[in-house]
Amino acid sequence: MARVWMFGENVDTDQILPGRYAPYMTSEADLVKYPFIEARPEFAREVRRGDIIVAGKNFGCGSSREYAPRALYAVGIAAIIAPSFARIFYRNGITLGLPLFEADLTGVLRDGQEVELDLDAPAIRAEGRTYPLPPPPAWLREVWAEGGLIAYYLKHRRLPLEEGAR
Amino acid sequence: MAEAPTPQTLSEQILSHASGKRAMAGDLVIVRVDRCMSHDSLTPEVIDVLRETLKVEHIPDPDRLAVFIDHVAPAATVATANAQVKIRRWVEEQGIRLFHDAGVGVCHQVMIEEGLVAPGQVVFGLDSHSTAYGAVCAFGTGVGSRDMALTLATGYNWLRVPETIRVLVRGRFRPWVNPKDLSLYLCGLLGIDGATYQAVEFHGVEWLDLDGRETLASMTTELGAKAGLIPPVGLSGWEVPEWLGVQEGARYARTVEVDLDALPSQVAAPFSVENVAPAADFANVRVDQVFIGTCTNGRLSDLRSAARLLKGRKVARGVRLLIIPASHRVLQAAVADGTLATLLEAGATIGTPGCGPCIGRHMGVIGEGEVCFSTANRNFRGRMGSPDGLIYLGSPETAAATAVRGMITDPTAL
Numbered sequence: 349m350a351r352v353w354m355f356g357e358n359v360d361t362d363q364i365l366p367g368r369y370a371p372y373m374t375s376e377a378d379l380v381k382y383p384f385i386e387a388r389p390e391f392a393r394e395v396r397r398g399d400i401i402v403a404g405k406n407f408g409c410g411s412s413r414e415y416a417p418r419a420l421y422a423v424g425i426a427a428i429i430a431p432s433f434a435r436i437f438y439r440n441g442i443t444l445g446l447p448l449f450e451a452d453l454t455g456v457l458r459d460g461q462e463v464e465l466d467l468d469a470p471a472i473r474a475e476g477r478t479y480p481l482p483p484p485p486a487w488l489r490e491v492w493a494e495g496g497l498i499a500y501y502l503k504h505r506r507l508p509l510e511e512g513a514r
Numbered sequence: 515m516a517e518a519p520t521p522q523t524l525s526e527q528i529l530s531h532a533s534g535k536r537a538m539a540g541d542l543v544i545v546r547v548d549r550c551m552s553h554d555s556l557t558p559e560v561i562d563v564l565r566e567t568l569k570v571e572h573i574p575d576p577d578r579l580a581v582f583i584d585h586v587a588p589a590a591t592v593a594t595a596n597a598q599v600k601i602r603r604w605v606e607e608q609g610i611r612l613f614h615d616a617g618v619g620v621c622h623q624v625m626i627e628e629g630l631v632a633p634g635q636v637v638f639g640l641d642s643h644s645t646a647y648g649a650v651c652a653f654g655t656g657v658g659s660r661d662m663a664l665t666l667a668t669g670y671n672w673l674r675v676p677e678t679i680r681v682l683v684r685g686r687f688r689p690w691v692n693p694k695d696l697s698l699y700l701c702g703l704l705g706i707d708g709a710t711y712q713a714v715e716f717h718g719v720e721w722l723d724l725d726g727r728e729t730l731a732s733m734t735t736e737l738g739a740k741a742g743l744i745p746p747v748g749l750s751g752w753e754v755p756e757w758l759g760v761q762e763g764a765r766y767a768r769t770v771e772v773d774l775d776a777l778p779s780q781v782a783a784p785f786s787v788e789n790v791a792p793a794a795d796f797a798n799v800r801v802d803q804v805f806i807g808t809c810t811n812g813r814l815s816d817l818r819s820a821a822r823l824l825k826g827r828k829v830a831r832g833v834r835l836l837i838i839p840a841s842h843r844v845l846q847a848a849v850a851d852g853t854l855a856t857l858l859e860a861g862a863t864i865g866t867p868g869c870g871p872c873i874g875r876h877m878g879v880i881g882e883g884e885v886c887f888s889t890a891n892r893n894f895r896g897r898m899g900s901p902d903g904l905i906y907l908g909s910p911e912t913a914a915a916t917a918v919r920g921m922i923t924d925p926t927a928l
Contacts, residue, residue: 358706358786362894366901367873372555372586372597376562386901406707409738410894411873412642414559414658435711435740436642440658498567498660501668509542509672 354459357404361416363387383419397424408437421446445496449481521761523678524743525713528653532636539677548635555585556640563663573666580612587616587868590876619841619867622646622809633746634755648731651746676713676740677767683718685775690925692909693726697733698780702790710738720748725815736787782907785895796922803834803886804917808872811889812840820914821856829861830920836878837862838870874898887916
């Protein structure tokens with residue numbers, strides 16, 4: 349089971365990981381200690397591998413800092429579900445292999461609720477109900493399966509869209 | 515007779531050129547990346563990914579990359595100093611010639627000042643405000659560290675061709691109103707996700723100088739935009755490819771009209787850049803620090819404007835006025851034309867060209883309960899230091915007037 353961590357709209361990367369706690373200012377090893385350190389201090393202590401974040405629109409706006417989604421990935425966040433994402437955050441999610449779903453579940457799920465995340469046939473199951481998530485295109489599924497864009501590139505020596513796109 | 519090709523937006527033109535195929539909004543394309551920009555805050559991560567994961571000992575084209583030390587410049591702590599040592603060694607090892615050490619200035623400012631970007635190019639920056647390169651009609655966009663490492667290793671990357679919002683500008687700025695006020699007005703109008711996944715084009719600004727174009731292009735990031743492009747008309751001294759320009763009939767997702775003759779100075783209140791109202795509405799807000807600088811508003815025209823307001827006046831008692839020129843060149847020019855003397859005479863403190871306290875790391879972070887009026891681009895909680903500090907955003911003109919009164923002041927009211 350996955351715990352739902354509920355957030356509001358326009359969660360900026362300064363909330364997810366304040367610039368003052370960047371690996372540049374602290375250390376790469378300490379990154380897992382700092383997600384939401386000021387906005388929600390219990391998050392880093394209580395989050396478990398496989399938990400999910402459910403948020404309002406425009407999640408991850410602000411600075412491009414990849415260490416913000418990377419910190420969430422590192423503590424084991426399995427997916428983030430929001431009606432929309434800031435574009436660099438969304439792109440970083442693809443690069444890292446962190447599943448991001450554009451869907452609004454803020455009105456139907458509760459903070460702290462235990463739910464089941466299905467990545468194969470993307471959906472959330474909670475209290476006997478199923479909430480479908482938009483299925484990713486085939487190439488994105490491949491990137492997730494390889495563990496991110498870098499791993500994909502190392503295996504295939506090309507980007508997923510490269511055939512036909514070039 | 516062949517049918518005439520569908521007209522394209524500036525983004526579609528640039529990404530078609532860079533991908534070698536006709537690219538329209540919504541297409542996924544692989545593009546050649548003409549220039550990459552990386553700064554001290556994230557370069558250490560890029561180095562690690564290149565070395566340890568991608569096993570790239572030497573990047574294939576070191577001249578493609580410009581590296582900057584501007585986010586904590588000069589180093590404020592042992593950790594940042596060590597990270598900078600790592601960067602300098604790597605730069606040396608890779609034979610990177612476009613290296614700009616502490617004090618040269620903010621990456622985006624220097625990229626344009628030194629001509630490291632050009633109209634029609636695709637530029638990837640390790641920073642969200644890389645949209646700034648749209649000032650010279652380059653497709654500048656922000657990417658993360660791994661994306662950057664991959665781009666440096668291969669020379670190309672993927673992009674989704676964005677839809678475009680067209681901003682139709684009419685009229686001219688009123689006295690003491692800055693392009694920043696137009697940017698803030700648009701943030702209030704469209705919201706901070708008003709252009710998410712999209713590009714923004716500004717039409718009707720062929721009369722605007724390069725400094726103002728940089729402010730507009732850079733601030734499209736605060737609308738969530740992927741790129742902010744100014745058509746390359748009235749851009750003197752820049753070589754514009756013949757294929758690049760506004761095409762009649764290009765498809766825009768939306769058109770927004772703004773009448774500059776009716777636009778007063780604007781202010782964004784905590785904790786969102788879309789929380790915008792005329793500066794006059796905040797007339798009773800007392801401030802502790804005023805910060806003029808950054809890639810948004812630390813250019814020579816910004817400092818000159820502030821100096822014109824501050825000439826013969828003094829910073830209010832109890833207020834700190836911190837001015838950080840966007841680059842060494844800006845600082846030199848401000849010394850040469852007497853701007854700096856005027857600012858100092860008024861009581862300003864001058865910092866090393868670079869990002870300054872914009873990201874809350876050094877040189878003017880704010881404490882609990884403090885209020886900062888800043889010409890930067892973000893007022894998120896904790897952005898400039900204490901999460902219990904408040905940041906108001908506005909133009910250099912409003913900042914200068916605010917420093918004199920000690921309260922937020924519309925410059926026309928001074």
